[in-house]
Amino acid sequence: MVTQTTHKNTKEIAKEYLDSVYDTVCSRNPDETEFHQVVKEIFDSLVTVIAQNPEYMEHGILDRIVEPERLITFRVPWVDDEGQVHVNRGYRVQFNSAIGPYKGGLRFHPSVNPSVVKFLGFEQIFKNSLTGQPIGGGKGGADFDPKGKSDAEIMRFSQSFMHELGQYIGPNVDIPAGDIGVGAREIGYMFGQYKKMHGRFEAGTITGKGLNYGGSLVRKEATGFGIIYFVEEMLKQQGLKFQDQTIAVSGSGNVSIYAMEKAQELGAKVVTCSDSDGYIYDEKGIDVETVKRLKEVERTRIEDYTAEHPHAKYFDSPTDVWSVPCTVALPCATQQEIDEETANLLVENGVIAVGEGANMPTTLEAINLFKKNNVHFAPAKAANAGGVAVSSLEMAQNNMGFSWSFEEVDGRLREIMKDIYDNSSEAAETYGYAGNLVIGANIAGFLKVADAMMAQGVV
Numbered sequence: 084m085v086t087q088t089t090h091k092n093t094k095e096i097a098k099e100y101l102d103s104v105y106d107t108v109c110s111r112n113p114d115e116t117e118f119h120q121v122v123k124e125i126f127d128s129l130v131t132v133i134a135q136n137p138e139y140m141e142h143g144i145l146d147r148i149v150e151p152e153r154l155i156t157f158r159v160p161w162v163d164d165e166g167q168v169h170v171n172r173g174y175r176v177q178f179n180s181a182i183g184p185y186k187g188g189l190r191f192h193p194s195v196n197p198s199v200v201k202f203l204g205f206e207q208i209f210k211n212s213l214t215g216q217p218i219g220g221g222k223g224g225a226d227f228d229p230k231g232k233s234d235a236e237i238m239r240f241s242q243s244f245m246h247e248l249g250q251y252i253g254p255n256v257d258i259p260a261g262d263i264g265v266g267a268r269e270i271g272y273m274f275g276q277y278k279k280m281h282g283r284f285e286a287g288t289i290t291g292k293g294l295n296y297g298g299s300l301v302r303k304e305a306t307g308f309g310i311i312y313f314v315e316e317m318l319k320q321q322g323l324k325f326q327d328q329t330i331a332v333s334g335s336g337n338v339s340i341y342a343m344e345k346a347q348e349l350g351a352k353v354v355t356c357s358d359s360d361g362y363i364y365d366e367k368g369i370d371v372e373t374v375k376r377l378k379e380v381e382r383t384r385i386e387d388y389t390a391e392h393p394h395a396k397y398f399d400s401p402t403d404v405w406s407v408p409c410t411v412a413l414p415c416a417t418q419q420e421i422d423e424e425t426a427n428l429l430v431e432n433g434v435i436a437v438g439e440g441a442n443m444p445t446t447l448e449a450i451n452l453f454k455k456n457n458v459h460f461a462p463a464k465a466a467n468a469g470g471v472a473v474s475s476l477e478m479a480q481n482n483m484g485f486s487w488s489f490e491e492v493d494g495r496l497r498e499i500m501k502d503i504y505d506n507s508s509e510a511a512e513t514y515g516y517a518g519n520l521v522i523g524a525n526i527a528g529f530l531k532v533a534d535a536m537m538a539q540g541v542v
């Protein structure tokens with residue numbers, strides 16, 4: 084009886100501590116709703132951990148972990164093809180370096196602001212920890228819209244962005260990579276500018292590079308392939324087969340393309356993909372080679388898919404992609420794509436599993452609704468960690484000065500995704516939340532970083 088009361092009090096104390104740190108986050112970062120959501124989701128998972136390990140509270144681990152070590156904001160001036168001057172705002176959040184140098188992508192999109200970079204950077208701390216690789220958390224980008232820009236404009240923007248960011252990064256300091264609006268082309272321009280600024284060829288300063296100047300095989304495919312490896316494992320544990328599934332995917336960028344490719348390779352049928360203008364429904368299964376050409380080479384709109392596949396249908400409302408019946412939903416475009424109402428529609432239409440390819444594509448209410456309806460849910464920080472994991476393998480190859488084969492990197496990726504699944508499941512079970520991968524991933528990611536912070540003192 085006494086033990087029970089003590090345990091309850093400890094939990095209450097832990098909850099009060101977490102609530103007070105969360106309140107501070109909200110008042111110190113007013114109106115930053117994306118950042119608030121991600122902190123809340125992670126804190127909700129940590130009550131039992133803090134109750135059982137009060138030393139994290141005593142050492143102010145949570146108070147410190149929510150405050151970025153550094154947030155760099157800078158001017159990005161550039162000139163368009165007509166000679167007009169434009170100014171965008173660039174950001175890099177160097178959030179936490181307890182287990183390694185800051186690591187995380189760069190996003191070029193008009194919606195980028197301090198809230199978005201902080202949410203992405205905070206999430207990245209725990210995701211990077213889950214990979215088992217020695218990488219801290221960072222993220223960045225600019226409120227620049229690449230849509231409709233010429234190659235020359237993209238180059239001038241990327242160079243101007245790196246001219247400033249290049250002062251704050253480096254192989255053992257902070258290693259950026261791509262994210263929305265930043266792919267191999269932009270990475271190439273940024274790497275070139277960094278090299279010119281510093282007069283050195285430092286391959287390990289950025290990842291996602293081209294294969295002929297230090298890139299790794301499988302980095303391009305890694306996030307998409309990794310999601311499928313993770314969801315396949317999650318379904319297997321429930322006695323379900325991947326090849327029996329009908330899959331709805333959102334987005335048609337880097338993550339979506341390679342998730343679709345691997346899903347089809349494993350025998351599932353992918354019937355949708357989208358961009359910010361609309362979505363495609365192809366009942367015969369999406370032809371991924373067409374999407375690759377349209378998006379990676381011609382850089383055109385997804386609507387053009389129907390010119391080559393007239394049986395497919397195009398709808399000019401991207402969010403309605405979730406009205407298409409599917410058994411597995413893979414949101415791979417952007418944050419907050421699936422709210423409670425959309426989640427309800429997916430459940431009514433028979434969804435059995437959701438794998439988050441994008442970062443935070445599901446609202447907290449939608450996650451709860453999936454949980455209530457026993458939908459198997461693979462959270463982003465676990466399911467999409469394959470990209471950053473292979474980025475870390477790219478850094479390792481750069482350090483050693485040689486390259487692994489496609490099979491070698493793909494094999495390592497598969498193992499890492501399986502380990503992330505196992506560690507998340509085990510952490511959930513240990514702390515009394517068996518089967519809850521959201522909580523399990525948060526706990527497993529947190530423990531390693533928290534212990535490293537404790538060991539390094541108050542810094």
Ligand SMILES: NC(=O)C1=CN([C@@H]2O[C@H](COP(=O)(O)OP(=O)(O)OC[C@H]3O[C@@H](n4cnc5c(N)ncnc54)[C@H](O)[C@@H]3O)[C@@H](O)[C@H]2O)C=CC1
Nearest residue numbers: 262263264306334335336337338358359401416441442470
């Ligand atoms: N590239 C990577 O290695 C990783 C990316 N992610 C996340 O995956 C998501 C997608 O990233 P990438 O594929 O790299 O970007 P991308 O720029 O290659 O593709 C983004 C796709 O989303 C679509 N999109 C953007 N806003 C949309 C909207 N409001 N509605 C519908 N579609 C929209 C775009 O048209 C495009 O097809 C992001 O949340 C990103 O943070 C997560 C882990 C790693």
Ligand SMILES: O=C(O)CCC(=O)C(=O)O
Nearest residue numbers: 187188260262470471474
């Ligand atoms: O490969 C990387 O460093 C970045 C990946 C990323 O931005 C992410 O995991 O969201």
